[in-house]
Amino acid sequence: MGAQIPMEKQTSSPNPRDIREASGEDRALLSARGVEKVYKKGPAEVRSLRGVDLDVRKGELAFIVGPSGSGKSTLLGILGALDRPTSGKVWLEGRDLFDRSDRELAMLRRSKFGFVFQAFNLIPTLTALENVLCPLIPGGTAREAAQDAARLLSTLGLGERMKHKPFELSGGEQQRVALARALIGKPEIVFADEPTGELDSQKGGEIIGMIRAMNRDIGVTVLIVTHAVQHILPGDRVLKLKDGRFAEDAPTPGGAPAGGKDAATKGGA
């Protein structure tokens, strides 16, 4: 069997064979099967994710949308190795993502992932340039890294603001610094959780535009959680999350290379 990822039409709980296949799949950069996350607060349980299946190909740009509380941030946190799932599996380049120590996960985030959050992304005591470099501080920031960071900031139109502290920057500028920081480690995947959440529509559009540009120019894979559907273009891959799983009636903007009913697996442009 083989090459193709989830052929079957199951939605929430995959059978073990799928998992094996998914892990062997070389086209998917990031795959998830049956990912569940349950938060326990005393006797109460919040089932934030109820079995999410997903495949993201290298170089892809996909949006994750859904109502508030549907589990978007939770999912992004698990895909980005910030938190472990209660059950289910995630593979990165065919290898079990969580079959690693916390330390290895941190190193992985440093070298392969980039993150942009909704707001207050930056370290207030550091300048824009230092913020961009901050993922590299523990390993030591070489001069070339500082040059890379300066170049990235210039590309994002912040050449004049490198020595400024976050509170001296507008929201849009702060998000661009965050974007530069996400890119400094030359990541495989950038995870953005509502990167436009605190911005007006125009500034939000600019940020999304920059993310699209870097996806196009350097081929970095991008997962964006957003409420701002106006930034989604026809042809974009959109994954609709509802009550902790991907809705079956998600729109299918592009072709469907992976086939199946699961919206999550439907490919984008």
Next chain:
Amino acid sequence: MLRFAFGNLFAKKVRTVLSLILLSMVLAGTIGLISLSSGMRNSVSATFMRLDGIVVISKGSADPIFSRVPSGLAEEIKGIGGVSAAAPEIWGLVAMLDGTSPLTKGWFSAVAYGGFDPAAMKSARGGGIYGKAIEEGRFLREDDDGALVMSRKLAREYRKKVGDRTKVNGKEFEIVGIYHTGSMFLDQSLIITLAKARDLCRMNEDSVSCIYVETADPSESAVKAAAGRIAGLKTSIEAKTKYDWHEEFGAVLGNLDAFFSAQSAYIAVLGVIIVLLTMSMSVMERRREFGILKAVGWTRTDVMKLVLLESAFLGAAAGAIGCATGTMSARMLGGFLPYQPLVTPLLISATFLGGVLLGVCGGVYPAFRAASLNPVEAIRTD
């Protein structure tokens, strides 16, 4: 990471400065306490090291002032082999000096007068403890009557110089010399002739306060051997060497040391708590920041290091300030005390290192808290 940690520390200036003040006060306090005790120890040792002879007093009297021994004892002691000098002394307290009571001059201001026999002192090395400490003028001579030798410290306090006259317990004296030993105990004396002292305290001819004895061989074994033989002369006397005084005082200083150790332990606990509170507050406020650092790939260890560095900086800064203010206040205290508090380079570096250590210790728990934050939850909290 160093610069980052440093910057973080001074981002919240008020809190950092407050805890710096508290912490450096605590450290300055240690410097104060320890310098006081070591200054005291120093002064005491300086005193005892000057006493190379043996003091023969009546049994059980802690000080020559309270002692009475027979006048004839000096001659008996001279007969002991190895003894090179045996000089009788009469000691008493000065109730009035120049019309005022010395006790009104402040703490540790009691003054004693000591009557010496200049002829007998001649055979003592350098003319005895006071004789060899003369700075100005001269020591007593055999033909002196109303002559007085005063310490430099008392001369300054009472504004006296060689040639001036002064009244001790109502009797007039002429100051013929100024001595300075540097010992807080020895520099509280007025030296007069034996006859005048006997007159002042109305002691009868057959007694003196004590007898100062020197051996030809000043080695410890010779001094101790002679002291043993002197003590054997009469059951009512003791012969004390500097080694005996040292031992007795050592016990007192030992208690003092225990007290200071307890104080230091208390101070250390206080310091750790100050750092703990400051850094805990800082970490709680910056949950989101640590969440982001972990998200962008900082490991637990990296975050721990950052927080520990910050608290070590806090401790080091407090250490530096504490050392400076502690040294200054010890100097100032020295102006009011009979001896100088001793601030050694060792004390300063130990206090500084102690500050850093307090910082690190107090930072462990906050660092652990920061490192253990779940990044998803830390970023979620606003």
